[in-house]
Ligand code: G6P
């Protein structure tokens with residue numbers, strides 16, 4: 372039953388920040404998925420192993436699952452645990468890998484990128500710890516794609532992925548599992564569900580926008596069925612192959628329906644949204660947006676109010692472009708703090724080593740040591756738990772937080788679909804100026820340091836260089852620039868802007884106003900318009 376198919380290397384199968392992402396037609400092209408899947412199995416070994424498989428339900432998810440299953444069987448895997456309908460949110464997949472002590476898992480998703488026949492698809496491998504494969508592994512997979520001559524696949528009928536239960540494919544066991552139940556059970560161990568039920572029973576109103584993506588079934592089960600939030604609290608709750616045409620990225624630009632409701636009359640007490648594969652979150656209070664960097668800081672300062680974190684935190688980690696708000700909390704708590712490159716995979720070693728409990732990124736990712744991915748719904752539940760205990764509004768919690776720690780005004784400006792050569796030229800030119808920047812005064816602010824961030828992993832000693840240019844000013848203001856590693860079209864330039872206000876005055880400005888001099892400095896120092904032709908960002912978060 373096993374067929375060995377001759378193939379040739381396909382150029383460009385290099386995983387980025389989070390797995391291999393391409394336009395769907397590219398992934399559906401001849402041998403494309405098969406080659407990459409074979410490279411995965413060749414690198415990690417499949418014989419006798421158990422894997423988890425699932426995806427965010429986007430277009431081609433179901434077909435890709437059948438191909439990956441047949442290839443797992445042909446490569447000798449013993450067992451694959453698949454979410455019903457080939458559906459698993461990324462955090463739920465991470466949990467299943469850990470819960471079942473499997474040899475890893477394959478997640479089919481392009482995360483927050485749109486889905487559909489002409490949009491994006493992706494595949495990534497997660498390790499036995501439940502976390503994304505580190506660079507050494509993804510690099511080996513890429514190398515393998517450049518030398519492949521064949522792949523192995525079983526000829527068979529489709530596995531019935533719609534029915535929970537055990538089947539076999541070739542000699543391999545396929546266990547189709549409910550995608551939600553184990554994840555929901557994990558959440559019950561971390562949060563005070565009775566207190567949350569009481570919160571909703573007391574009239575607390577919430578809106579959760581699942582953006583027609585994978586979080587819908589998880590949010591309906593946990594928020595509405597188990598916690599008693601009003602029916603209809605979760606909107607866009609049915610995962611659709613094209614996400615209903617929505618761009619499933621929870622930020623103020625793409626989750627504009629939620630933003631409009633939360634800023635409008637009669638807004639609910641609390642709003643949240645999540646992305647295509649359920650690992651991102653955006654949190655909004657009535658009339659107030661919570662920046663992801665502030666969210667991480669508030670969660671770090673208050674996590675002990677939830678049962679799963681009552682013993683306190685070992686430490687907090689944030690990606691380098693994320694604001695330093697969480698650092699101030701870590702210092703006040705006297706716990707360790709870490710600054711990593713962009714990409715959740717860099718948190719894995721810190722979590723495994725018990726050095727940190729909470730992690731977060733400016734890109735709407737927050738998580739803890741309960742899994743090895745960021746986790747959108749987890750962040751929402753932690754916020755709810757904090758709101759239930761403190762009995763205050765989101766706005767009150769934020770203003771008390773800023774009064775205590777000061778406020779790290781923060782914004783990210785994205786310039787999308789720039790010609791790659793232009794973006795590269797700009798970054799190269801900027802890098803060349805870095806050594807001369809310290810001491811210069813720009814927009815009235817003195818530059819104290821400028822470098823290209825390099826990270827030495829404190830656990831395994833691996834070094835990741837050139838992770839983003841950063842320019843730091845004497846007043847703690849900061850500019851970071853890097854090119855996105857998750858885009859599929861041209862280059863996306865990300866400009867991260869930060870300015871610290873110690874208070875007590877000046878804590879209530881519009882972030883764009885507070886950051887205006889930093890924004891001007893960024894454009895000037897990088898000669899942004901000159902190199903790229905862009906004048907205004909496409910997305911502001
Ligand atoms: C994914 C990763 C995150 C990362 C984000 C932005 O969501 O899991 O860790 O922060 O992409 O990456 P990018 O390279 O596009 O800035």
Ligand code: ZN
Pocket residue numbers: 461481482483646647648649650651
């Ligand atoms: Zn995601």
